[in-house]
Amino acid sequence: MVTMLAIEDIKAVLELVKDPEIPVLSVEDMGIIRDVRYLDGRLQVIITPTYSGCPAMDVIEQDISTILKLHAVDNFDICTELSPAWTTDWITEDGREKLRAFGIAPPTGKSKGALLGHDAVGCPQCRSTNTVMVSEFGSTACKAHYKCQDCLEPFDYFKCV
């Protein structure tokens, strides 16, 4: 007999799936999971890509699939939805704190109009805002490279988009 886990339980299971590039964040924290729902008795997990070319998306899909099967959920689809486009505004407060603790400066401010100017970024180590951008592009599509002028620590900044 097929048992249907409650949506809350499914969400708790999905909390175990981490972003492969930023393993302190769950895909839930990242705002990658848009919805979890049943449609005609079949589970649908709706995900949205962060960047069009983000290579982590394939791994994330596999990880979601693996973890669901481990919890005896077999009857499911993972669907990708693009609209509305993912924004860093969806990263949870909890997620932002985890990023900072991991040494990555979380996105500053709101995404609207963010790309038109440069952001005042706080150092994740000493919290100083006396920082400079080293490169607009960092180790992954979602990050830029910064340096703190006070504690001199180089760090990644999660771009605000």
Add this chain to the structure above:
Amino acid sequence: MTDNQSLFEYLLRLGDNSLILGQRLAEWCGHAPILEEELALTNIGLDLVGQSRLLLSYAAEVEGAGRDEDKLAFHRDTQAWRNLLLLEQPNGDFAKTIVRQFFFDNFQYLQFEKLCQSKDERIAAIAAKSLKEITYHRRHSTNWVLRLGDGTTESHEKMQVAIDELWGFLPEMFDMDEVDAELVADGIGVDVSALKPQWDNAVNAVLAEATLERPEDTWSVRGSREGKHSEHLGYLLAEMQFLQRAYPDAKW
């Protein structure tokens, strides 16, 4: 009413633009002048390849002939490609790569901004997703045009040479044929000819600030909409498609 063949053709044009420029940028991997630019160029390339996957997947579905994004990317010969001639031009030096990027970023920004309102919901979603990335690309290439144009005598000269060399490839961006017209009439596509004044304003302002000269319109080449390409595309495809040509349908 747009037929599937026209929509397929239109999606190829959009998707091929992104893929061919993405591939060109990937060629910089291991060769960029500084590490930060290595990361920048390949990151931008990755965004473009991502866009092309979304567009070519959709194209393959619309075509309904059993092909997928990989078949379209790796099993098509030169004449079946619909990317702008500008984008297949060799990277040249860093100045030429930046100038090509700057011209296209400004065009793609305007084009995708309009596509966000496309009546085709899937195109609108892809455009909205990509527009954020394009905004970032444009900021990057604009900063370099300013820095190198208004830089040393040598950097200024290299930028001006690059602009002159690429100038004649630009009119093609704003051409309209019957496929474009059909999609515009149905509210799906963009009237790119109408984007020219805005593009001119944006580019002129940056060139002026960078102390670079806008060349006279003395020559132009076109042909990508009919699959007529420069010799460079064949070499690019030979490298990009090698594995799937040598080992068809190989997976890893």
